[in-house]
Amino acid sequence: MAHLPEDREAGTESTASPGPRATTRIVQVLRILADHPQGATLTELADLSATPKTSLLALLRALTHAHYLTHNGGKYALGVEAFKLGAAIVAQRRFPEIARPVMERLALEAGETILIGQLASDRPSMVYVMSAESRNAIRFIAGIGERRELFSSSGGRVLLAAMSEAQQTEYFRTAELRAHTPATRTQKRELKALLKEVAETGVAATVEQSSADVVGFAAPIRDESGTVIAALVMGTPVSRGVPGMERFKTLIARGAAEVSALLGYAGPTTLTFSKQSG
Structure with missing residues (x-):
C-alpha cells in the first residue's frame, strides 16, 4: 500500500476538525509562522511547537482549508485569512x-x-x-x-x-x-x-x-x-x-x-x- 507524505494536503478528503486542546496550538502555529515568513514543514512545526505530527497535521489541514494557512512545496505559511485577522487586530x-x-x-x-x-x-x-x-x-x-x-x-x-x-x-x-x-x-x-x-x-x-x-x-x-x-x-x-x-x-x-x-x-x-x- 502506498503511503502519503506526512504533510501532504488532504485534497478531496474531508478536513478534520481540531479538538478543544488545539485552541492554544492554533495561536502557537500562527505565531511560529509569523516569525518564519519563508514557511515551515510539518516536521519543523512539530519541533518548534513540541507537538506530535499526528496531532498537528489535522490542525494544519483545518487551518489550510479555512485559508489561514497555505501549503506549497511541502511548507506551510500564513494565508490570506491570517493576514486579514492581523490587519483587524492592528486596526484596534x-x-x-x-x-x-x-x-x-x-x-x-x-x-x-x-x-x-x-x-x-x-x-x-x-x-x-x-x-x-x-x-x-x-x-x-x-x-x-x-x-x-x-x-x-x-x-x-x-x-x-x-x-x-x-x-x-x-x-x-x-x-x-x-x-x-x-x-x-x-x-x-x-x-x-x-x-x-x-x-x-x-x-x-x-x-x-x-x-x-x-x-x-x-x-x-x-x-x-x-x-x-x-x-x-x-x-x-x-x-x-x-x-x-x-x-x-x-x-x-x-x-x-x-x-x-x-x-x-x-x-x-x-x-x-x-x-x-x-
Whole structure:
C-alpha cells in the first residue's frame, strides 16, 4: 500500500476538525509562522511547537482549508485569512484607546487620576484626550477636552521639551506666561532649565503650577519612530503628591514606557530623576 507524505494536503478528503486542546496550538502555529515568513514543514512545526505530527497535521489541514494557512512545496505559511485577522487586530490598536488598560491599572496602583494630553491643533497648549479617574474621595479631576498651558503643566512641559530648539524659541517668543497661582514659574530662563531637565530625565513634576493644591507628574508617550506624540499625566493633591514624589515619578515613567512599547517603541527609558520640581 502506498503511503502519503506526512504533510501532504488532504485534497478531496474531508478536513478534520481540531479538538478543544488545539485552541492554544492554533495561536502557537500562527505565531511560529509569523516569525518564519519563508514557511515551515510539518516536521519543523512539530519541533518548534513540541507537538506530535499526528496531532498537528489535522490542525494544519483545518487551518489550510479555512485559508489561514497555505501549503506549497511541502511548507506551510500564513494565508490570506491570517493576514486579514492581523490587519483587524492592528486596526484596534488605535491611540489613545490602546493606552486605556495601562491607564486604568496605573490609576488603581497609584490611587491617582491618570490622563493623556496631546498638543492642541489650534494653539500651543495641551488638551486632555483620555482619563482614568482615581477612586479617592479627594482627587484630581480634569474633563476630556480641558486645556493646560505648556509652560506650567507637567504634561505641557513634556510636550514642550520634545520640541526642537527653534519651536521652543518661537513658543517663548509668543506665549503669555501668566501666573495661575502664587507658585507659578514664569521666568523664561528658569523654565528653559526645567525643560532641559525634563528632556534628560524623561519625567516632569509640577507643584501648584497650574492649579492650587495640585501636583502633576508626566512622561512622554512615543510612537514606533521615537517621536513624542502625547504625555501620560498623573494629577494628585499636594498632600499625597509631595510625600510620594519619587514613587509617582517612577510610576508615571514606567506607565508611559509601557504605552510606548504597545505603540512599537523599543528605545531606552530613563528612570533616574533629580529632586527638582516646580
